Amino acid sequence: HQGHLTVADLFGRPVDLTVGRMELKYGDQRLVSPLDWSAVGRAWDGLLLRARLPSASVDAFLTNVKEGASARRDQHFWGVYGSCKAVKDHELDAYLLGRDLGNESQLSEVRLEKGNLSERTLGARVKGKVSAADYSSEAAWQFGRKAGMPVRAWAAALTGGWTFAPGWKPRLGAEYDYASGDTNPADDKIQTFEPLFPFGHALQGYQDVFSWKNGHAVKLSLSGTPAPGTTVALDWHYFRLAQARDAWYN
Secondary structure, X not given: OOEEEEEOOXXXXXXXXXXXXXXXXXXXXXXXXXXXXXXXXXXXXXXXXXXXXXXXXXXXXXXXEEEEOOOOEEEEEEEEEEEXXXXXXXXXXXXXXXXXXXXXXXXXXXHHHHXXXXXEEEEEEEEEXXXXXXXXXXXXXXXXXXXXXXXXXXXXXXXXXXXXXXOOOOEEEEEEEEEOOOOOOOOOOEOOOOOOEOOHHHHOOOOOOOOOOOEEEEEEXXXXXXXXXXXXXXXXXXXXXXXXXXXXXX
């Protein structure tokens, strides 16, 4: 699953270089997650360069996601992800993520166009805690080309909660997620947001019936800690398509 070499403090600088097969995990794992709950988790082959600052870090990575001998094409996943924790109990992230998939040059131009993917995801995330209140917000814009058509899509997520101090420390929370869908699947543009490699199992409910893709998702939650290491939670979900002419994605 993993096998990598990390060289710390490269050239005497606060920079680490990791090469090999590794897990990637960023933010709330809405877009990049190793999918820890699955019996077969995700891993990426490639290299990662991490610059460490006193209250921030910046990652730059280039990986190979898929290497199919029959298709003879690789899918490359790369990105730059920065995270700042200069303010206590707060995180501010910004990122640019890219996916590229191309066919062999010897194939026909039509097949090249249909098989190609050149997609970029530009986004930001903020998360924090003030006394008993907690919140998070993330927004991402997607652009590029897929199957010869322009990609124009976006998504956003907003969460909030309040933790009560006595007893089980119950937390009452709410969440709203939105991801764009295709207004007209027959036209020559793609408006359906792709959540890349998400940890959807935890974000849109454990039944895995909905994704951060073409939809509205509302969540109300109540949780508590009756004993150390034990959490009890009750979640209520409501899902609705953003565009009825697009599909329902789980």
